[in-house]
Amino acid sequence: MDIQVLGAHNCESQNSRLISLLIDDTLAIDAGSLTSSLSFAAQQRLRAILLTHQHYDHIRDVLTLALNLALRNTTINIYSIQPVYDTLSTHLLDGKLYPKFLEQPPQNPTIKFTVIEAYKTNQIEGYGVLAIPVNHTDPTVGYQVTSSDGKVVFYTSDTGPGLANCWRYVSPQLLVIEVTVPDSREEFAKRSGHLTPSLLKQELISFQEVKGYLPPVVVIHMSPNLEEEIAAEVAVVARDLDNPITLAYEGMQLHL
Numbered sequence: 001m002d003i004q005v006l007g008a009h010n011c012e013s014q015n016s017r018l019i020s021l022l023i024d025d026t027l028a029i030d031a032g033s034l035t036s037s038l039s040f041a042a043q044q045r046l047r048a049i050l051l052t053h054q055h056y057d058h059i060r061d062v063l064t065l066a067l068n069l070a071l072r073n074t075t076i077n078i079y080s081i082q083p084v085y086d087t088l089s090t091h092l093l094d095g096k097l098y099p100k101f102l103e104q105p106p107q108n109p110t111i112k113f114t115v116i117e118a119y120k121t122n123q124i125e126g127y128g129v130l131a132i133p134v135n136h137t138d139p140t141v142g143y144q145v146t147s148s149d150g151k152v153v154f155y156t157s158d159t160g161p162g163l164a165n166c167w168r169y170v171s172p173q174l175l176v177i178e179v180t181v182p183d184s185r186e187e188f189a190k191r192s193g194h195l196t197p198s199l200l201k202q203e204l205i206s207f208q209e210v211k212g213y214l215p216p217v218v219v220i221h222m223s224p225n226l227e228e229e230i231a232a233e234v235a236v237v238a239r240d241l242d243n244p245i246t247l248a249y250e251g252m253q254l255h256l
Protein backbone atom coordinates (compact mmCIF):
# COMPACT_ATOMS: atom_id res chain seq x y z
CA MET A 1 0.00 0.00 0.00
CA ASP A 2 1.42 3.37 -1.04
CA ILE A 3 0.05 6.40 0.76
CA GLN A 4 0.73 9.88 -0.51
CA VAL A 5 0.06 12.95 1.61
CA LEU A 6 -1.36 15.52 -0.80
CA GLY A 7 -2.32 18.08 1.83
CA ALA A 8 -1.06 18.04 5.40
CA HIS A 9 -2.41 21.28 6.88
CA ASN A 10 -5.58 22.97 8.08
CA CYS A 11 -4.81 26.22 6.24
CA GLU A 12 -3.87 26.76 2.62
CA SER A 13 -1.12 28.94 1.19
CA GLN A 14 1.54 28.70 -1.49
CA ASN A 15 3.41 26.39 0.89
CA SER A 16 0.63 24.41 2.54
CA ARG A 17 -2.34 22.46 1.25
CA LEU A 18 -5.61 21.32 2.78
CA ILE A 19 -6.11 17.76 3.96
CA SER A 20 -6.05 14.88 1.45
CA LEU A 21 -4.46 11.45 1.47
CA LEU A 22 -4.13 9.27 -1.62
CA ILE A 23 -3.82 5.48 -1.43
CA ASP A 24 -2.33 3.60 -4.41
CA ASP A 25 -3.28 6.50 -6.74
CA THR A 26 -6.95 5.46 -6.68
CA LEU A 27 -8.53 5.87 -3.23
CA ALA A 28 -8.55 9.34 -1.68
CA ILE A 29 -9.40 10.20 1.90
CA ASP A 30 -10.72 13.74 2.22
CA ALA A 31 -10.75 16.22 -0.61
CA GLY A 32 -9.00 19.35 0.62
CA SER A 33 -6.37 19.34 -2.11
CA LEU A 34 -7.29 16.80 -4.78
CA THR A 35 -7.33 19.19 -7.72
CA SER A 36 -4.66 21.56 -6.40
CA SER A 37 -2.24 18.61 -5.99
CA LEU A 38 -3.06 16.22 -8.83
CA SER A 39 -2.69 16.45 -12.61
CA PHE A 40 -5.82 15.98 -14.72
CA ALA A 41 -4.59 12.47 -15.59
CA ALA A 42 -4.13 11.64 -11.89
CA GLN A 43 -7.58 13.04 -11.10
CA GLN A 44 -9.06 10.68 -13.68
CA ARG A 45 -7.33 7.72 -12.04
CA LEU A 46 -9.24 8.38 -8.79
CA ARG A 47 -11.84 5.69 -8.19
CA ALA A 48 -13.31 6.78 -4.86
CA ILE A 49 -13.14 9.43 -2.15
CA LEU A 50 -13.85 8.79 1.53
CA LEU A 51 -14.94 11.95 3.32
CA THR A 52 -14.42 12.16 7.08
CA HIS A 53 -16.59 15.21 7.83
CA GLN A 54 -18.08 18.32 6.36
CA HIS A 55 -15.47 20.95 7.30
CA TYR A 56 -14.26 22.92 4.33
CA ASP A 57 -10.58 22.00 4.66
CA HIS A 58 -11.65 18.37 4.05
CA ILE A 59 -14.12 18.81 1.18
CA ARG A 60 -12.93 21.90 -0.66
CA ASP A 61 -11.97 20.22 -3.96
CA VAL A 62 -15.13 18.13 -4.37
CA LEU A 63 -16.64 20.72 -6.71
CA THR A 64 -13.50 21.50 -8.71
CA LEU A 65 -12.83 17.79 -9.15
CA ALA A 66 -16.42 17.12 -10.21
CA LEU A 67 -16.26 19.82 -12.88
CA ASN A 68 -12.98 18.46 -14.25
CA LEU A 69 -14.38 14.94 -14.37
CA ALA A 70 -17.72 16.03 -15.85
CA LEU A 71 -15.93 17.74 -18.74
CA ARG A 72 -14.09 14.46 -19.40
CA ASN A 73 -17.20 12.29 -19.05
CA THR A 74 -15.75 10.58 -15.98
CA THR A 75 -17.49 9.91 -12.66
CA ILE A 76 -16.36 9.58 -9.05
CA ASN A 77 -17.69 7.56 -6.13
CA ILE A 78 -17.86 9.43 -2.84
CA TYR A 79 -18.51 7.70 0.48
CA SER A 80 -19.30 9.16 3.88
CA ILE A 81 -21.73 9.09 6.78
CA GLN A 82 -25.30 10.41 6.60
CA PRO A 83 -24.67 13.85 8.23
CA VAL A 84 -21.93 14.61 5.69
CA TYR A 85 -24.22 13.65 2.81
CA ASP A 86 -27.00 15.81 4.26
CA THR A 87 -24.76 18.89 4.50
CA LEU A 88 -23.07 18.45 1.14
CA SER A 89 -26.27 17.75 -0.75
CA THR A 90 -27.94 20.88 0.67
CA HIS A 91 -25.00 23.31 0.82
CA LEU A 92 -22.34 22.37 -1.75
CA LEU A 93 -23.98 20.08 -4.27
CA ASP A 94 -27.44 21.67 -4.38
CA GLY A 95 -26.82 23.28 -7.78
CA LYS A 96 -26.49 26.86 -6.55
CA LEU A 97 -22.70 27.08 -6.64
CA TYR A 98 -22.03 24.76 -9.57
CA PRO A 99 -23.93 22.13 -11.58
CA LYS A 100 -25.94 19.60 -9.56
CA PHE A 101 -23.29 16.89 -9.88
CA LEU A 102 -25.37 14.40 -7.88
CA GLU A 103 -27.96 14.46 -10.68
CA GLN A 104 -26.11 15.71 -13.76
CA PRO A 105 -25.75 14.47 -16.42
CA PRO A 106 -29.04 12.61 -15.88
CA GLN A 107 -27.97 9.35 -17.53
CA ASN A 108 -24.68 9.13 -15.57
CA PRO A 109 -24.28 11.67 -12.70
CA THR A 110 -20.70 12.80 -12.11
CA ILE A 111 -20.83 12.14 -8.37
CA LYS A 112 -22.21 8.87 -7.07
CA PHE A 113 -22.57 9.37 -3.32
CA THR A 114 -22.97 6.35 -1.08
CA VAL A 115 -23.87 6.74 2.59
CA ILE A 116 -22.01 4.26 4.77
CA GLU A 117 -22.56 3.27 8.38
CA ALA A 118 -19.97 3.49 11.11
CA TYR A 119 -18.58 0.29 12.62
CA LYS A 120 -19.30 -1.73 9.46
CA THR A 121 -16.63 -2.81 7.01
CA ASN A 122 -17.43 -1.90 3.41
CA GLN A 123 -15.65 -3.26 0.35
CA ILE A 124 -14.69 -0.23 -1.71
CA GLU A 125 -12.54 -0.53 -4.83
CA GLY A 126 -10.83 -3.62 -3.43
CA TYR A 127 -10.18 -2.20 0.05
CA GLY A 128 -11.86 -2.98 3.35
CA VAL A 129 -13.05 0.39 4.65
CA LEU A 130 -14.17 0.81 8.25
CA ALA A 131 -15.53 4.16 9.48
CA ILE A 132 -15.10 4.84 13.20
CA PRO A 133 -16.60 7.91 14.92
CA VAL A 134 -14.10 10.28 16.58
CA ASN A 135 -14.56 13.32 18.84
CA HIS A 136 -14.87 16.49 16.76
CA THR A 137 -17.31 19.41 16.73
CA ASP A 138 -19.42 18.00 13.88
CA PRO A 139 -20.08 14.31 13.15
CA THR A 140 -16.73 12.90 12.03
CA VAL A 141 -15.36 9.45 11.27
CA GLY A 142 -11.83 8.19 10.96
CA TYR A 143 -11.17 5.51 8.34
CA GLN A 144 -9.32 2.24 8.67
CA VAL A 145 -8.34 1.05 5.20
CA THR A 146 -7.17 -2.52 4.64
CA SER A 147 -5.64 -3.57 1.32
CA SER A 148 -6.16 -6.98 -0.28
CA ASP A 149 -2.66 -8.02 0.85
CA GLY A 150 -3.46 -7.18 4.48
CA LYS A 151 -1.84 -3.75 4.91
CA VAL A 152 -3.75 -1.56 7.34
CA VAL A 153 -3.73 2.20 7.92
CA PHE A 154 -5.98 4.21 10.23
CA TYR A 155 -6.50 7.94 9.73
CA THR A 156 -8.35 9.64 12.57
CA SER A 157 -9.28 12.86 10.74
CA ASP A 158 -9.96 15.85 13.04
CA THR A 159 -10.46 14.74 16.59
CA GLY A 160 -10.21 15.87 20.16
CA PRO A 161 -9.19 13.66 23.08
CA GLY A 162 -10.97 10.50 24.22
CA LEU A 163 -10.22 7.90 21.55
CA ALA A 164 -10.04 4.83 23.84
CA ASN A 165 -13.28 3.41 22.42
CA CYS A 166 -12.11 4.08 18.87
CA TRP A 167 -8.89 2.11 19.43
CA ARG A 168 -10.91 -1.01 20.24
CA TYR A 169 -12.12 -1.20 16.64
CA VAL A 170 -8.87 -0.64 14.73
CA SER A 171 -5.53 -2.44 14.42
CA PRO A 172 -3.41 -0.31 12.10
CA GLN A 173 0.19 -0.87 11.00
CA LEU A 174 0.37 2.89 10.53
CA LEU A 175 -1.57 5.56 12.45
CA VAL A 176 -2.21 8.95 10.86
CA ILE A 177 -3.55 11.25 13.57
CA GLU A 178 -4.10 14.96 13.85
CA VAL A 179 -2.26 17.56 15.92
CA THR A 180 -3.57 21.02 15.09
CA VAL A 181 -1.99 23.33 17.67
CA PRO A 182 0.87 23.32 20.21
CA ASP A 183 0.46 22.72 23.95
CA SER A 184 0.11 26.46 24.63
CA ARG A 185 -3.29 26.34 22.84
CA GLU A 186 -4.77 23.40 24.76
CA GLU A 187 -7.92 25.30 25.67
CA PHE A 188 -8.58 26.05 22.01
CA ALA A 189 -7.84 22.43 21.08
CA LYS A 190 -10.32 21.03 23.58
CA ARG A 191 -13.00 23.56 22.63
CA SER A 192 -12.68 22.91 18.89
CA GLY A 193 -12.16 19.13 18.97
CA HIS A 194 -8.45 18.96 18.17
CA LEU A 195 -5.24 17.61 19.69
CA THR A 196 -2.02 19.16 20.96
CA PRO A 197 1.23 17.16 21.28
CA SER A 198 0.52 16.50 24.98
CA LEU A 199 -3.03 15.39 24.22
CA LEU A 200 -1.60 13.19 21.44
CA LYS A 201 0.70 11.58 24.00
CA GLN A 202 -2.27 10.66 26.20
CA GLU A 203 -4.10 9.18 23.22
CA LEU A 204 -1.07 7.11 22.19
CA ILE A 205 -0.66 5.83 25.75
CA SER A 206 -4.34 4.85 25.65
CA PHE A 207 -3.75 3.12 22.28
CA GLN A 208 -0.92 1.12 23.80
CA GLU A 209 -3.05 0.16 26.81
CA VAL A 210 -5.97 -0.97 24.64
CA LYS A 211 -4.01 -2.65 21.83
CA GLY A 212 -0.77 -3.74 23.48
CA TYR A 213 1.41 -2.14 20.79
CA LEU A 214 2.07 1.21 19.15
CA PRO A 215 2.46 1.54 15.37
CA PRO A 216 4.55 4.22 13.65
CA VAL A 217 2.65 7.50 13.84
CA VAL A 218 2.29 10.29 11.30
CA VAL A 219 0.91 13.60 12.53
CA ILE A 220 -1.22 15.70 10.18
CA HIS A 221 -3.48 18.83 10.13
CA MET A 222 -0.94 21.19 11.67
CA SER A 223 -1.60 24.93 11.74
CA PRO A 224 1.21 26.17 9.46
CA ASN A 225 2.01 29.27 11.54
CA LEU A 226 2.46 27.13 14.68
CA GLU A 227 4.23 24.19 13.07
CA GLU A 228 7.72 24.78 14.51
CA GLU A 229 6.33 24.71 18.03
CA ILE A 230 4.27 21.60 17.25
CA ALA A 231 7.28 19.83 15.71
CA ALA A 232 9.46 20.48 18.76
CA GLU A 233 6.78 19.23 21.15
CA VAL A 234 5.98 16.16 19.02
CA ALA A 235 9.69 15.25 19.02
CA VAL A 236 9.58 15.17 22.83
CA VAL A 237 6.49 12.90 22.76
CA ALA A 238 8.27 10.53 20.32
CA ARG A 239 11.28 10.39 22.66
CA ASP A 240 9.14 9.87 25.77
CA LEU A 241 7.17 7.03 24.14
CA ASP A 242 10.20 5.65 22.27
CA ASN A 243 8.10 5.42 19.11
CA PRO A 244 8.55 6.99 15.66
CA ILE A 245 6.28 10.00 15.19
CA THR A 246 6.77 12.10 12.06
CA LEU A 247 5.06 15.26 10.88
CA ALA A 248 3.31 14.88 7.53
CA TYR A 249 4.17 17.23 4.70
CA GLU A 250 2.87 17.83 1.20
CA GLY A 251 4.29 15.15 -1.12
CA MET A 252 5.20 12.74 1.70
CA GLN A 253 5.22 9.11 0.53
CA LEU A 254 4.46 6.30 2.96
CA HIS A 255 4.76 2.62 2.12
CA LEU A 256 3.23 -0.32 3.96
Ligand SMILES: [Zn+2]
Binding pocket: 053, 055, 136, 158
Ligand atom coordinates in the same frame (compact mmCIF):
# COMPACT_ATOMS: atom_id res chain seq x y z
ZN1 LIG B 1 -12.83 19.65 11.24
Ligand SMILES: [Zn+2]
Binding pocket: 010, 019, 055, 057, 058, 158, 221
Ligand atom coordinates in the same frame (compact mmCIF):
# COMPACT_ATOMS: atom_id res chain seq x y z
ZN1 LIG C 1 -9.81 20.11 9.52
